[in-house]
Amino acid sequence: MQFPDFYHQIAPISLRDPLAELLGAAVGGVIRYDFTDAVKLAGHACPTVAGAWLATVRGLRALYGDEMPVRGDISVALHENVEDGVAGVIASIATLLTGAAGAGGFKGLGGRFGRRQLLNFGIAGVGGIRLTRRDNGRSADCIVQLQRVPGDPRLGELLPAVVQGIATPQQAALFAALWQDRLRRILVDHAEHPELVDIRLA
8 A cells, every 4th residue: 555655754653552462462562553544544634634643642742741652541532522523533533542432442351441431522621632641630632723734725726626526637636736735734844833733731
């Protein structure tokens, strides 16, 4: 499977998953994720997927500092309901990295390692995505400001023809190139910009 070259410039994240360690799925429980894992999960890459990746990665970094984040020991909350807009897409990326799941999640093993009900929607007062460490209760609201990295104006001009399937091959290729260029600017050029992801710790 071939991805755009810049995907491999996006910093990966490693987490320790105690359940994976217990069951021998990963040595030391350490699991490494990179952006291509998010793309495989979503089946595409878009500003929403990119923003959810950045928000979760930067939120985990803010909560854990130099420690390795503990997958399965983090809850995730969103203000939006699951059926609202792109809330489900955002949550799926957060779940990939944190292990937090809704009602259908893993119920646990011997009273430990449960992931069920760690993902919740429609929570008042949440800004963006809220990540909460279950061991100490510290939380981070991660608010993505994608307008800080606007798309090329030609994207809006090309979009109707592309989605209707009437774009020429040249138009379709230009649309894809411009789309990926915005993602590159979000995920590589501006990934560490403090105004792109506003982290509010509590």
